Amino acid sequence: MDFELSEELVAVRDLARDFAEKEIAPSAAKDDREHAFRRDLVSKMGELGFYGAVIPESYGGNGLGFLALALITEEIARAHSAMRVFMNMQVGPALVLDRFGSEEQKKKWLPRLIRGEDVGCFAITEPDAGSDVAAIRTTAARDGDSYVLNGSKIWISNAPVADTALIYAATDRSQKHRGISAFYANLNQPGVGRKSLDTLGVHCSPIGELSFENFRIPAESLIGKEGEGFKICMWQLNQTRLSCAAGALGLARAAKEAAVSYANQREQFGQKIGQFQMIQDLIAQMVVHEEAAKLLVYRAAWLADQRQPNNLEVSIAKYTAAEAAAFAADAALRILGAYGYSTEFPVERYLRDAKSYQIVEGSSNIQKLIIAQDATAKVTPAKYVMSLAAELRPISTPTSKMTRGVTV
Numbered sequence: 001m002d003f004e005l006s007e008e009l010v011a012v013r014d015l016a017r018d019f020a021e022k023e024i025a026p027s028a029a030k031d032d033r034e035h036a037f038r039r040d041l042v043s044k045m046g047e048l049g050f051y052g053a054v055i056p057e058s059y060g061g062n063g064l065g066f067l068a069l070a071l072i073t074e075e076i077a078r079a080h081s082a083m084r085v086f087m088n089m090q091v092g093p094a095l096v097l098d099r100f101g102s103e104e105q106k107k108k109w110l111p112r113l114i115r116g117e118d119v120g121c122f123a124i125t126e127p128d129a130g131s132d133v134a135a136i137r138t139t140a141a142r143d144g145d146s147y148v149l150n151g152s153k154i155w156i157s158n159a160p161v162a163d164t165a166l167i168y169a170a171t172d173r174s175q176k177h178r179g180i181s182a183f184y185a186n187l188n189q190p191g192v193g194r195k196s197l198d199t200l201g202v203h204c205s206p207i208g209e210l211s212f213e214n215f216r217i218p219a220e221s222l223i224g225k226e227g228e229g230f231k232i233c234m235w236q237l238n239q240t241r242l243s244c245a246a247g248a249l250g251l252a253r254a255a256k257e258a259a260v261s262y263a264n265q266r267e268q269f270g271q272k273i274g275q276f277q278m279i280q281d282l283i284a285q286m287v288v289h290e291e292a293a294k295l296l297v298y299r300a301a302w303l304a305d306q307r308q309p310n311n312l313e314v315s316i317a318k319y320t321a322a323e324a325a326a327f328a329a330d331a332a333l334r335i336l337g338a339y340g341y342s343t344e345f346p347v348e349r350y351l352r353d354a355k356s357y358q359i360v361e362g363s364s365n366i367q368k369l370i371i372a373q374d375a376t377a378k379v380t381p382a383k384y385v386m387s388l389a390a391e392l393r394p395i396s397t398p399t400s401k402m403t404r405g406v407t408v
């Protein structure tokens, strides 16, 4: 067992940290206040090769691997959690295209996503289908050499700004989850409606509704075969969930750092508040949760790099990291007192952003359900998802070329 990062991974992490501290952190408070969509930063992350860590070089990636992706995402989230959402919106669809797309689809969409030229998104959730993905009602009806989509998606990150989307829709509703299919489409077309929505946090990650009214897309937009969408979606969520866990880890670290720094300076009753045992209790818990989350996130990423099943490990990591982020942000706010509650310090933003991790990519309840069923059932959700994905396409031998650094 080796807990050391390789020299290459340290270099990737340091590059991401340097970028996040210099380019993202200085304007984070202002960007959050103004709900700014930082297209320039989305592009820069593409130029640096951040979106290409788990994509082969032949499609514009650098094949550095999932641990590299986790380290990059963690550093970005530490500087500004909302900005890490873009990692998932580019990398999530790219991974699905790379794993399940045709050669033509890969060539058409992947390089543009990886370079940040197209802003991506993935559209699963609907007004009546949140945790229960199989309940989606958006339909895709075959009509000659097209599919015609009707329905609406909600809470879609990047919906107001995305150029392209991975869309899950029912090609045969009578088949329930076996009738769901996956599509990749250009959103800048007639038949697509967009509506921005406001949320508690992640203000720099535009979010909203996508509505489809006779939205006609070419038949070659279908990814895989009709009816494979649910399996693809479950596979995708395992990947985007891991990146999300890495983001939560970064935010937990940021909150702890802010709390420790303040506790070492602020004096009350003639001593630093960091000397009070009740403050130390909060700090100790923050440290423990963060360290546990770090090991779990890195293990889940490492398993992915070894091409080993990691569904259970991803759920454990995501649950732990999401709860660590929420705990740390809440604890930091308590430690900073009124200053924590003010907008002068970043911890109120940390708390608003942290809450999202307990909801997205499968809520904390859904992660606990997966973990508990894995422990108690014969056919566990984690094993079920792995078998579904393997049915679609067997796991290939490692293709990562751990030789080339992310481009600068």
Ligand SMILES: Cc1cc2nc3c(=O)[nH]c(=O)nc-3n(C[C@H](O)[C@H](O)[C@H](O)COP(=O)(O)OP(=O)(O)OC[C@H]3O[C@@H](n4cnc5c(N)ncnc54)[C@H](O)[C@@H]3O)c2cc1C
Binding pocket: 121, 122, 123, 124, 125, 129, 130, 131, 132, 154, 155, 156, 157, 158, 199, 202, 207, 356, 359, 360, 361, 362, 363, 364, 365, 366, 369
């Ligand atoms: C900031 C943000 C960004 C998002 N981005 C995207 C995106 O890019 N693309 C996308 O498709 N979606 C996105 N979503 C939607 C997100 O995936 C859903 O919100 C999430 O899946 C939960 O669905 P829901 O909100 O409808 O809650 P529900 O599923 O209605 O759940 C409500 C509550 O019930 C609990 N619950 C539900 N089922 C069970 C169960 N079986 N056992 C125990 N408890 C249960 C949940 O844990 C939760 O506490 C985003 C959401 C947010 C907040």
